[in-house]
Each structure stands twice: as structure tokens, then as C-alpha cells.
Amino acid sequence: MTRLLIIGPPGSGKGTQAEKLARHFGIPAVSTGEIFRSNVSRQTELGNEAAKYLDGGDFVPDHLTNALVKDRLRDTDVRAGFLLDGYPRTAPQVVELDNFLASQGGFLDAVIELRAPDSELEQRMLERARKEGRRDDTVDVFRRRLDLYHRETHEVVSVYAGRGLLVSVNGSGDPGEITAQAIDAVERFINGKEKRA
Numbered sequence: 001m002t003r004l005l006i007i008g009p010p011g012s013g014k015g016t017q018a019e020k021l022a023r024h025f026g027i028p029a030v031s032t033g034e035i036f037r038s039n040v041s042r043q044t045e046l047g048n049e050a051a052k053y054l055d056g057g058d059f060v061p062d063h064l065t066n067a068l069v070k071d072r073l074r075d076t077d078v079r080a081g082f083l084l085d086g087y088p089r090t091a092p093q094v095v096e097l098d099n100f101l102a103s104q105g106g107f108l109d110a111v112i113e114l115r116a117p118d119s120e121l122e123q124r125m126l127e128r129a130r131k132e133g134r135r136d137d138t139v140d141v142f143r144r145r146l147d148l149y150h151r152e153t154h155e156v157v158s159v160y161a162g163r164g165l166l167v168s169v170n171g172s173g174d175p176g177e178i179t180a181q182a183i184d185a186v187e188r189f190i191n192g193k194e195k196r197a
Contacts, residue, residue, distance in 0.1 A: 002027055002081040003106060004186065005088075007157060008114030010145045011121035011128070012171045013178065017114065018085035020179045021186070028077050032086035035068050036060060057144035059089055059152070066096045073100065089153045094160075110189050111160040112182055114171035118146060 002025045006018050015031060022029035036054060039047030046068070050060045059065075069087050072078070088094045101107055125142045160166045167189045169182045 001106075002190070003101070003108050004082070004110055004112060005084040005108055005160075006112045006114065007153065007160075008171060009116070009118070009121055009149045009153075010142060011125040012114040012116050013124070013175060014085050014114060016175055017112075017171075017179060017182060018083055020175075021112070021182060022083040024179075024183050025081070025083070025186075027081035027083055029083045029085055030069070030072050030078065030087075032060075032065060032069060032089075035072065039068075057141035057148075059148060062090060062092050062096070065089075066093060069097075070100050073104075088156055091152075091155050091159060094156055108160075108165060109193070110167050110186050111157075111165045112186060113157055113166055113168045114178075114182075115168060116171040120172060121146065 004021065004025070004027070006014050006021065008014050015033065018029040018031060036047070036050050040051045040054065041047070046064060050064060053060045065087060069084075073082065084097075088097050097108075122139070122142060126139070129138070157166065167182075167185045169178065169185055171178055
């Protein structure tokens with residue numbers, strides 16, 4: 001059983017890497033962004049509420065996000081493990097995830113942090129907006145998200161670093177090479193943990 005979390009600033013390629021890593025480890029990728037977009041496009045009650053925050057570049061409030069993620073983590077396909085993408089984003093969400101996993105008799109095995117310079121992240125976001133036509137991908141919204149990441153989500157990185165769970169990966173360059181580096185780093189980390197146990 002492998003329980004992973006991938007974290008990094010907007011535009012760092014988390015979604016792409018999450019899918020590839022999940023495939024390699026044989027576990028489902030659980031993406032909050034995907035859950036939000038699905039609910040927004042289907043105009044569910046939660047989606048309509050979430051859209052108010054997403055369109056302005058704000059994070060969806062913890063109570064909505066926690067409920068969605070916990071609901072997803074109760075599904076049968078995640079019993080053998082999962083890779084979380086986009087959650088937790090704040091320190092209170094870390095506590096919520098800790099409590100939920102503990103209630104299921106589980107814990108995170110590793111936290112993958114993708115790192116890349118802000119200027120590169122902005123270029124990637126503009127390219128993605130051009131290709132996918134996503135209305136939430138504007139420079140102003142992106143910069144607001146990046147600022148939120150640096151102010152709030154970076155605290156999450158610090159928490160997991162303090163627990164000795166953080167595996168940092170250079171998120172610049174060829175996506176295939178980044179995947180290979182991430183797989184190698186995670187496998188070495190988990191194998192090292194098992195030897196120490």
C-alpha cells in the first residue's frame with residue numbers, strides 16, 4: 001500500500017506528474033482540481049459555490065474541500081493507496097487529513113515537492129491557457145494563486161519537512177525526466193524508510 005501526496009506551486013506540472021506517478025505505483029490519482037472542475041461544469045450545488053472562489057483565484061474554503069476529499073478517500077479504489085494532488089493546501093487541512101487517515105489506520109508514506117522558478121511557472125500557465133482555453137488561467141489569477149501558495153501552502157511543505165516526509169524534486173525541464181527523477185527519489189525514500197523501520 002502506497003499513500004503519496006504531491007505538492008508544488010501552480011503551473012509546476014503537478015497534474016501531469018501525479019498521473020504518471022500514480023500509474024507507476026498502481027494507485028489512483030486524487031485531484032482536488034479535477035473534482036472542483038467536474039462539479040463546476042456539472043453546476044452542482046458545491047460546484048456553484050466553489051466557482052465563486054475559483055474564478056477569483058482564491059482557494060475553496062477548507063470545509064468544502066475537506067468534505068469532498070474525505071468523501072473521495074472512502075471510495076473502494078483508494079483502499080490500496082492513492083496519490084493526493086492539490087490537498088492539503090493549508091495547515092488546518094493537514095490536521096484534517098491526519099485525523100482522517102488515522103481513523104482508517106493509515107498514514108502518508110511520502111510527500112513529493114515539485115520546485116520551479118516563478119517566471120517559468122508563469123510561462124507554463126500562459127501556454128496552458130492558450131492550448132486549453134481555460135478561463136481561470138489569466139496572469140492576474142495566476143499571480144494571486146502563486147502568492148497564496150507562497151503564503152499558505154508553503155506552510156504545509158514545512159510541516160511535512162519537519163516530519164521527515166518531504167522528497168524534493170526539480171520541476172524544471174523535460175516532463176519525462178522529471179517523472180523519472182520523482183519515481184527514483186520516492187522509491188529510494190520509501191525503501192530507506194522500510195530499512196530504518
